[in-house]
Amino acid sequence: MCLAIPGKIVTIDDSNEDLKMGKVDFSGIVKDVCLDLVPEANIGDYVIVHVGFALNVLDEEEAIKNITLINEMLNSE
Amino acid sequence: MKFIDEYRDKNLIGIVSEKIHSISTKQISIMEICGGQTHTILKYKLEEFIPSNINLIHGPGCPVCVTPVEYIDRAIELSMKQDVILVSFGDMLRVPGTEKDLLSARANGADVRMVYSPLDSVKIAVDNPEKLIVFFAVGFETTAPANARAVLQAERLGLDNYFILCSHMLVPPAIEFLLSNNNIRLDGLLAAGHVCTVMGLNEYEILSGKYHIPIVAMGFEPLDIMNAIFILIKLIEENKCNVENQYSRTVLKEGNIKAQKIINKVFVKEDREWRGIGTIKDSGLKLRDEYSKYDALLNFVFENKLTKVNGVCIAGEILQGLKKPSQCISFGKECIPEHPLGAPMVSSEGACAAYFRYRRIDNCNIKCKM
Numbered sequence: 527m528c529l530a531i532p533g534k535i536v537t538i539d540d541s542n543e544d545l546k547m548g549k550v551d552f553s554g555i556v557k558d559v560c561l562d563l564v565p566e567a568n569i570g571d572y573v574i575v576h577v578g579f580a581l582n583v584l585d586e587e588e589a590i591k592n593i594t595l596i597n598e599m600l601n602s603e
Numbered sequence: 604m605k606f607i608d609e610y611r612d613k614n615l616i617g618i619v620s621e622k623i624h625s626i627s628t629k630q631i632s633i634m635e636i637c638g639g640q641t642h643t644i645l646k647y648k649l650e651e652f653i654p655s656n657i658n659l660i661h662g663p664g665c666p667v668c669v670t671p672v673e674y675i676d677r678a679i680e681l682s683m684k685q686d687v688i689l690v691s692f693g694d695m696l697r698v699p700g701t702e703k704d705l706l707s708a709r710a711n712g713a714d715v716r717m718v719y720s721p722l723d724s725v726k727i728a729v730d731n732p733e734k735l736i737v738f739f740a741v742g743f744e745t746t747a748p749a750n751a752r753a754v755l756q757a758e759r760l761g762l763d764n765y766f767i768l769c770s771h772m773l774v775p776p777a778i779e780f781l782l783s784n785n786n787i788r789l790d791g792l793l794a795a796g797h798v799c800t801v802m803g804l805n806e807y808e809i810l811s812g813k814y815h816i817p818i819v820a821m822g823f824e825p826l827d828i829m830n831a832i833f834i835l836i837k838l839i840e841e842n843k844c845n846v847e848n849q850y851s852r853t854v855l856k857e858g859n860i861k862a863q864k865i866i867n868k869v870f871v872k873e874d875r876e877w878r879g880i881g882t883i884k885d886s887g888l889k890l891r892d893e894y895s896k897y898d899a900l901l902n903f904v905f906e907n908k909l910t911k912v913n914g915v916c917i918a919g920e921i922l923q924g925l926k927k928p929s930q931c932i933s934f935g936k937e938c939i940p941e942h943p944l945g946a947p948m949v950s951s952e953g954a955c956a957a958y959f960r961y962r963r964i965d966n967c968n969i970k971c972k973m
């Protein structure tokens with residue numbers, strides 16, 4: 527129920543003033559997603575999507591930092 | 604897929620596992636709040652990667668599991684009305700009410716439809732002006748902005764055939780309930796990353812300060828979970844009560860302010876019953892008075908039937924971390940996912956269903972193999 531997965535924004539549809547929508551690609555499966563909660567999102571950004579709503583733009587730098595830190599654990603033996 | 608595959612990397616999981624072993628000395632119990640994370644822990648058998656002195660307790664964070672029977676019964680009652688289309692997330696269809704579930708109501712002719720997004724329920728209302736649409740709005744803070752947005756959309760479109768049956772729950776009051784009432788001692792908490800994505804970390808700072816407990820906001824992939832356990836164990840071993848953010852690629856300290864504003868515009872807090880646990884103060888959301896025309900509870904007449912939970916089901920104790928599913932006498936016998944006696948056997952995030960799927964022959968204390 528609380529499942530939320532990252533996907534990449536491929537198009538943004540601003541035509542409906544009421545509701546900002548976009549298409550988000552989840553490894554080849556493209557879905558309509560509401561982008562109302564992430565007004566800052568751009569095409570190419572990764573967003574975390576839950577029940578058809580993007581909850582946040584994924585911070586790619588933080589993701590890289592996270593993995594790098596874990597890799598460094600190996601060397602800190 | 605990017606941002607998923609690297610968080611399932613076995614080598615990296617192994618590295619973190621070794622690190623946890625190297626720093627962990629104390630006999631401790633930690634709780635992962637969210638059922639989605641319980642699911643990952645069992646699916647990837649993560650308990651085998653942590654030392655046996657760390658006891659993982661599975662928390663109440665499955666909205667499907669804690670939705671009160673009364674709401675399931677009301678959803679079923681509404682679905683049986685001639686002019687109503689009852690719309691729900693798929694997870695809710697098999698949750699047992701007092702007598703039956705929504706799926707059997709549908710088999711008996713009720714118009715029950717499943718949607719992926721709350722906005723789909725608004726579309727059903729637009730497409731069926733002669734019908735009354737009731738959306739069964741359940742979930743935690745993660746789902747609340749989407750459900751609130753659906754109500755705002757119905758308002759913008761001027762719909763008068765759209766209603767929600769609102770059973771929203773809030774996670775921090777439930778954590779506080781466990782920390783203050785539980786006879787289980789918890790040494791640390793792993794907070795649900797997607798709830799924090801919306802709400803941020805401030806509420807957890809308050810809880811951590813009040814109950815002197817370290818809390819780590821955690822992601823959902825196996826490496827996230829191992830990494831968060833490492834951070835939490837380090838805090839516990841160093842006797843620190845900080846709030847840390849493992850899921851920093853998604854969680855900001857302040858959360859998503861726009862989402863919070865939408866929730867507050869549409870909903871207001873109220874006391875709420877958690878299935879199997881009891882009533883917890885200010886732990887639910889209901890529609891504000893301005894939106895009462897969309898409230899199914901206020902706009903339909905209900906029969907006053909007595910609700911009853913199956914007597915053998917010990918879901919309450921399981922959701923509070925007092926027992927593991929395998930300690931239920933019905934587990935895997937009378938109660939299986941095809942015939943659930945209680946909600947935790949229904950949802951893939953329910954602890955009973957996760958145990959059934961991934962650890963049928965249970966061994967509660969898998970000893971560390973390393």
Ligand code: SF4
Nearest residue numbers: 916917931938945955
């Ligand atoms: S196994 Fe079934 S009956 Fe037992 S606690 Fe879980 S849901 Fe309830």
